[in-house]
Amino acid sequence: MSRPPFSPAEARAARLRVGMTPEQVVASMAQLGMDRPPEAVHAWESGTVAPSETELFALADALWCPVQALMARVPSTLREHRLARQFTAERLAQRIGMDPYAYARAEAEHRWSGTDRQTLLLADALGLRVDDLLDVVDQAAELVTLLHEAVEGRWKTYVAPLADLARADQRAVAQALRTLHREYALFNERYMGHLVARSGDVRLKEIAVDRARWLRDLPERFRLMVTHGA
Template sequence: MSHPPFSPAQARAARLRIGLPPEQVVAAMAQLGLHRPVEALMSWESGAVAPSELELFALASALWCPVPVLMDLRPRSLREHRLARQFTAERLAQRIGMDVRDYVRAEKEHRWSGTDRQTLLLADALGLEPEDLRAVIGRAGELDELLRRAVEGRWKQYVAPLAQMVGARERTVGQALRTLHQEYARFNERYMGHLVARSDHARLKEIATERAEWLHGLSDRFLDLTGHDTPPSP
């Protein structure tokens, strides 16, 4: 498996923040069961070599620093979320009851094949928020498509599937869809009004552009309206 994302500058900055010399850092890593020479740490900080996953985990623990800081990114992919929680692929696969070969394939191909139960266990293990879970398992495009159908047609029939998808109360989702449907309708009313009034082409193009931008941010707008309102546990 390839080396994880790693920022030499962030690693050095994290060590300097807590005032540890390299010798103490590798000593702390050794106490965690990972023995590496000082030269290894210096090669990581210089950018000459990137640490492995296990080395990254041990370094983060020794520096009392979150893994995403050392990776210098906000986790987005399945692998990045796993690394952020300091799981090896084998341990996470075992945690969610999935064959490790299937799990590794999901990371590599960016295609989630887990069952509903495995998906729920994955979200729990990695602490994934609904929008992160959708991105990880590749359902962001499905959300966009359902929302577009809802605002362009009869939104009530999409309440239940969208509530299930984002893990929110149907009442909350219904209120959000009603609002979005009304906002979309106003774009159409403005456009048709100017069309009937024979407004100039520039004005019609401006309204069409505003509508396109609104549709582009439709998922974010929907998630803001639902507020990640999760239903109570049964």
Template sequence: MSHPPFSPAQARAARLRIGLTPEQVTAALAQLGVRRPVDAVTAWESGAVAPSEGELFALADALWCPVPTLMALRPRSLREHRLARGLSAERLALRIGMPVPDYVRTEADHRWSGTDVQTVLLADALGLEPDELVRVIGRAGELDGLLRQAVEGRWKQHTASLARLVDAPERGVARALRTLHQEYARFGERYRGHLVARSDDARLKEIATERAGWLRALPDRFLHLVGHGTGPPPS
């Protein structure tokens, strides 16, 4: 497995913030069961070598700082979220009830193949909100596809699938889909109204552009309506 994301500058800054020497960091690592020479600590800080996952977790403990600080990034992938929680692949696989080789393959292939139960356990283990979960396990395209089918056709038949996908109560999902279906239908009503009135092409294009923008924002709008949005609903 490749080395985890690591910022030498952040590691050095974290050490200096608590006033430790490289020798003291080495001693702290040894107390945590990770025995490395002083040269290893200085090599990490210089960027000559990157720590392994286990070394990263131990270094964060030794420096009294969160793992994401040493990663110097906002976790986006499944592996990055796992690392940010200080979990080994084996430990996370155990928590979600997935064979370790299957989980490791999931990270390597960037393709989530877990069951619904494993997906819920994954979200809990990594502290992921439903909208984050959808992005992390690569199902954003599935969400968008299901939502478009729902607003363009019979939304009720998609309620259960969408509720499972975003881990939300079916009643709340049904309310959201009803609202979205009505909003989408109004675009069609406006468009047909202007066709009957023989409005100019500019007005028809304007409505079509508005609808295209609404569809692009559809996943965020849906997540907001079911109570998983992180900000105001799209206009």
């Protein structure tokens, strides 16, 4: 699973607001069962690496701030709403009576297939109305579809609709799509190059797996790029 949304600047600001040193932060996290060295806090605040989901939860508790403040964004996907409520995927699946694998797939594919009861329980757990929950899932699915079409085709056509959907500046969206389109094209060039060179099924499968992983992380990459210029 990819790392959760995280703002190094907001993390540092939150720590300074409560007057804690990195050493005090990790000491507080240790009391919550999360043992990390002070270097981890420095790495998170410098943007060298982002915390994992459980690290993010412990950090927010240690800094006495909401997870959403450290994410520095309004939740717009099922996963982001879950993170804002400090649920792991497994714990939330258990709460709504759903198989953890099925729930994880729903998050990854941005498609909800839960029963009516599971949907009601999920909306309650996330603090949403059912209609709002379904809108979140539908909008995330639409974003994924548009992003796939943009990187696979003429990306300039998708700048305006993606900017509207993501509520982002069109120039930032255009810059992100230009970069992502180029990255996706490189996958195809690598694949065709190895196909022509008859490199063998193993190498071709490796490239296909890399591309599938890249496409899975595409929505999160896009959001980071249009909000933080990452």
